[in-house]
Amino acid sequence: MEHHSNFLYRNGKVIISAFDEFIHARTFLISRLTIFQKGMLLTLLPAAISCALLLLFNYMLDAAEQDAKRFEHSRNVYELVCDISANVMKIALKLEQEDLKRTRVDLRGYLNKSHQVGAEIRQLKDLVKGNDRQERVVTDVEKTYAQINETFERTFDAYKRRDMMALFDAAKTFDTGIRKTFFTLGFDSIMSIAEVEHDLADKSHEISAAQRQQIKGLLWLVLLFILCTTAASTAYVLVYIVKRLNTLQENTFLLAADKPLKPLLTGDDEFAKVDKSFHFMAECLAETREKEREIERMRQEIVRMVTHDIRSPLNTIQAFFEFLDAGVAGELNDRGQRMMKNAEVSSNRILALINDFLDAEKLEAGMMELQVERIALEKIIDESIASVQAWAEKNDLTIESAPVDIDVMADKDRLVQVFVNLLSNAIKYSPKGGTISIRSTEVDQFAEIRIIDQGKGIPESQRAKIFEKFAQASAADSAIGTGLGLNICRSIVNLHGGTIGVDSNEGIGSEFWVKVKLAGDA
Structure with missing residues (x-):
């Protein structure tokens, strides 16, 4: 035998396709299952697939939750960056308008605003942990802002001491670099993070929307699968059970009508076992009926024998006794008369028994x-x-x-x-x-x-x-x-x-x- 593609060959002729062989093997295995095992299979298989779909659904929910967290994180980073940028820009614009050489400058307000920005930068640093690029940017901003803050502190200290030389040096520092640094800090470094997080937030929102659609689709798929498997399982069980029950019922009527039964049910389930027992019972009944017919033939033979082979000679004997009693054969002495009477009584008794037997047979056969x-x-x-x-x-x-x-x-x-x-x-x-x-x-x-x-x-x-x-x-x-x-x-x-x-x-x-x-x- 040779194997080529999906067919089995012998001497160049196709015997059976591999698909047909698979179907035959599957049908054979299913037929070996009991009703309980088939019911468990029909119950557990859809349940297992439903569990797998639910696990996938849970995975998608987790992914959606992670995307929601990422969206929330990006939104928080974006909002904080916008706040920092706004505050830095306010300070930069204010410094652009101030002349630190004046004797009356509200440096305490600058200092408080600077401390607020520093706190926001530290908060931002905590939010971007795990993102190396953003951490480097925020670290650079933090270092730069520390230098600016130090300048504010020195300026505020000189202002409080009324040290005009130190105050002029601070003003020169602001004029030459601090204002430019503020603008750079406000637009270049911080806003680069904001742009990235804004893009991430948009993408997370799009992904979340797509995942919501996928989850809805999966929910409908699970519901449809459960409905279909339930309907299919119910239909299979009903058709399978009803078909086999109908076979058993038809066999019952066929047995009652003394007709050949339907072929044995295939498989080893309870219906097949009952059908096998039913066929065995039918065979036993057929043997019993055959024995009964044989007994009936024997009974009829006995009746025929009693009727012809026993009753006829007895009638002859009875006639002979009447012949003797009439004295046709001569007179009998007393002893002969007694013996003849006893024999006649015995003959009458046997004839009565035979008549009773024949009457009983006629009545039983419905022939009377x-x-x-x-x-x-x-x-x-x-x-x-x-x-x-x-x-x-x-x-x-x-x-x-x-x-x-x-x-x-x-x-x-x-x-x-x-x-x-x-x-x-x-x-x-x-x-x-x-x-x-x-x-x-x-x-x-x-x-x-x-x-x-x-x-x-x-x-x-x-x-x-x-x-x-x-x-x-x-x-x-x-x-x-x-x-x-x-x-x-x-x-x-x-x-x-x-x-x-x-x-x-x-x-x-x-x-x-x-x-x-x-x-x-x-």
Whole structure:
């Protein structure tokens, strides 16, 4: 592989540009960040840039403050120089008009004015410290002015002593050099400093004005940057989060519709982890559904086997028992009759279990259809009692049912199946010599039928479960039933649009009740 310019080459062909490689690397790194890390990055990066801009702003403020100080210094120097120059010029002009040879001259006024100028020169010397050229000028002025001041002192002393010779010498000194020195001091030396400081003051003022504009511009830049970064960060976060949330939401709907999910989200953030877990869950559910379908196929195979391979031979056996009972094959002795009856009972029991199993499967699959018609409730009850009467008499039990004049909308055979099951349970658990009562009333828009026994009752903890498939009130009951009967009863009653339940007191008995719609409201 060769590297040329901004491209990667292999065998003379462009593979990928360096820019694309950079973008890919950056995208990969960003995708590895968690939501918290991305949020911190989006927060800290603008904050860092804002801090840098604020530091620049602080630097510019310091520079502006220094320029302001320089402007103030130049203005002070300029004003002081102007004051010194003005005072020197006043003294020079006054001396130009004076004749020191006169006997009355106000030398004390000159001396006081000279001392004031000297103090101002010393003040100026302090102000120009650090500026070598100006310090030299002010030092020269100070030396010159010291000589002038000394001349004033000698003249004033001679004037006080009335020493005319000394006074004439001082006057000659003034005439020959002092006046000229004053003019030179006032115009040449001092004013050179004033001109320089005036220029500096003007420049400082211009610089300060420019810096103020720069500071204003920087302030607007910082404000604009903060607004833009805030808007961009907010938009990115909202778009990023909403997009990934929408993907998760769509996957939820797709999973519910049993459709293929969207591709996995890229990255290692929390959304990507949730999406990976969601895809894993979808795979597990798909495997579970496949297992359920396999189980359903096995169940259907079992139902088919029970229907054809077991039920058909049992029907043949039942027919053979009827054939024997009719004496077609000859008379059986007592022992043969007992054995035949026991075998017939066992065969009937197995056939009943198979029928219950098939009914439960039909109800669960929604394949059972009702033949609903208007029918007298008393007819259904009488037929149900007739089906179990022999078993009740065998157990020395009495079944009581008061006459009723109620019509219901129902499938007679299926409702008889329900009552036969409930009566069979009542017979099974009632003590010998007991009574089973059937009470029928109208409650609102339903006919309520209660089957009351005097058995051992059902524990409160078991009442909510006895209508579930394969559930029984106690472990001892498993020897005398499959636990399908009450579940079938509930499913049949529900198909009729009714309800079924139980009220029970332990040691006293149970009341199973069924509600079905009245015929007049169907």
